[in-house]
Each structure stands twice: as C-alpha cells, then as structure tokens.
Amino acid sequence: xxxxxxxxxxxxxxxxxxxxxxxxxxxxxxxxxxxxxxxxxxxxxxxxxxxxxxxxxxxxxxxxxxxxxxxxxxxxxxxxxxxxxxxxxxxxxxxxxxxxxxxxxxxxxxxxxxxxxxxxxxxxxxxxxxxxxxxxxxxxxxxxxxxxxxxxxxxxxxxxxxxxxxxxxxxxxxxxxxxxxxxx
Numbered sequence: 015x016x017x018x019x020x021x022x023x024x025x026x027x028x029x030x031x032x033x034x035x036x037x038x039x040x041x042x043x044x045x046x047x048x049x050x051x052x053x054x055x056x057x058x059x060x061x062x063x064x065x066x067x068x069x070x071x072x073x074x075x076x077x078x079x080x081x082x083x084x085x086x087x088x089x090x091x092x093x094x095x096x097x098x099x100x101x102x103x104x105x106x107x108x109x110x111x112x113x114x115x116x117x118x119x120x121x122x123x124x125x126x127x128x129x130x131x132x133x134x135x136x137x138x139x140x141x142x143x144x145x146x147x148x149x150x151x152x153x154x155x156x157x158x159x160x161x162x163x164x165x166x167x168x169x170x171x172x173x174x175x176x177x178x179x180x181x182x183x184x185x186x187x188x189x190x191x192x193x194x195x196x197x198x
Contacts (some may be wrong), residue, residue, distance in 0.1 A: 020054055029186060031175035035117040038174060039109060040070035043102045045169045046161040047093050055093070067102065069116025075106035078161070103162035108158040124150040125176040133182035141178045143168050 018169045032041060044063065056063075069072035078086075086092065109117055112147045124146045132138050134140045147168035154162045162170075171177050180186040 017054065019057055023057055025186065028173055029178055029180055030061065032173070033122070035109065035112075035115065036069075036071050038117050038121055038170075039072050039075075040160065041173050042105070042159070042166075043070060044065065045166045045173065046101060047059070047095070047098050048169070049161070049163075049166055053110055055145075059092055063088070066089050066092050072106050072109045075103060076098075076110035078103050078106070105159050105161075105181070109136050110194060112157075121150065121151060121170070122176065124153070124171070127154065134179055134189060135182050137181070139181075140146075141168070144171075144177075146176075147171055157175060 032038060044056050044060065047063070065068060066086055068078075083099060083103060087094050087096060092099075126144070126146050143164040148164040150171070151162055151167040152162045154167070168177075174178050178187070
C-alpha cells in the first residue's frame with residue numbers, strides 16, 4: 015500500500031513538466047541520491063535536502079566550501095553518501111559556468127515525441143532506460159555532469175515530464191485508477 019506522501023507526489027508532481035535550471039538541478043540531484051535506494055526514502059528527506067543544499071540554487075551550491083561538504087557528510091537529514099555529495103557539489107560548480115536556461119534546454123532537447131510512445135499498460139511495459147536517456151546521460155557527462163547514468167537520466171525524464179509513463183488506467187492520464195504507478 016502506498017503512503018500518503020508517495021501518492022501525493024505521484025498525483026500532483028511526478029510526470030508534470032519541470033522547467034528552470036535550478037528546478038532541474040534539484041531533480042537531477044535527488045535522482046542521483048536515489049540511486050540504489052527507494053524513491054520514498056528520498057521523498058521523505060526532500061525538505062532536509064533542500065535545507066542542506068541551499069534550496070538547490072546552483073549559484074549557492076557552487077560556492078559551497080570544504081566546510082560545507084563536511085557539514086553535509088554529518089547531516090542526518092540527507093543521505094550521507096560521500097560520492098553523491100561530491101557529485102552534487104561538482105555538478106553545481108559545472109552548471110554555474112553554463113548560460114541561464116542552458117541546462118533546461120539541454121535536458122528538454124531529449125524529450126521524445128509523445129505520439130511515438132503509447133501509454134504503458136503495466137509497470138513491466140515501462141523501460142528502465144531508453145535511447146533518449148542513454149543519449150541524455152552521455153551529453154550530460156560530456157559536459158562535466160557526474161553521477162548521471164542512463165537509468166538516472168530516465169528517472170529524471172519521467173519525474174520532470176519529458177516522458178509520460180503513467181499507466182493507461184492511471185488517473186493522471188484520465189484513467190480510473192488513482193495512486194502511484196511509479197516504476198522504482
């Protein structure tokens with residue numbers, strides 16, 4: 015049975031279009047932190063992540079110091095994984111050198127044509143990766159972004175509305191079955 019916060023996330027946020035460099039940076043970071051864990055673990059700590067990482071404002075996180083990194087490693091409100099924390103900080107420093115809107119434009123350039131994607135009927139119809147997520151992962155890595163493999167890139171695409179993987183019977187598609195359909 016799904017928790018209330020998971021259902022609220024699914025029904026009101028997951029799969030809805032997300033734009034803006036800071037908003038996409040947040041989702042990218044949270045998807046990276048989720049790697050190897052359940053999404054519910056991240057969702058329940060999201061406010062802690064936001065507090066710890068200055069609201070995921072790229073310019074602010076890019077200015078974090080070694081002392082900030084040490085603080086993050088001791089913060090019980092987030093996942094204290096050194097590699098993921100270091101990637102989050104390094105990614106902010108990289109993105110701080112990009113033009114405004116550049117992250118948004120890059121990510122959204124990999125959105126597939128929705129007409130070519132039928133609604134999945136079952137969770138097993140939802141892929142873990144696609145050609146677009148592989149290409150997005152490669153493009154981000156080529157530009158210096160860390161901790162973003164094809165599966166993480168696809169989860170980002172799902173969460174930010176680049177693809178609609180709500181099942182055909184899901185209320186988010188106008189179907190009849192409310193509640194989480196998120197393949198995790």
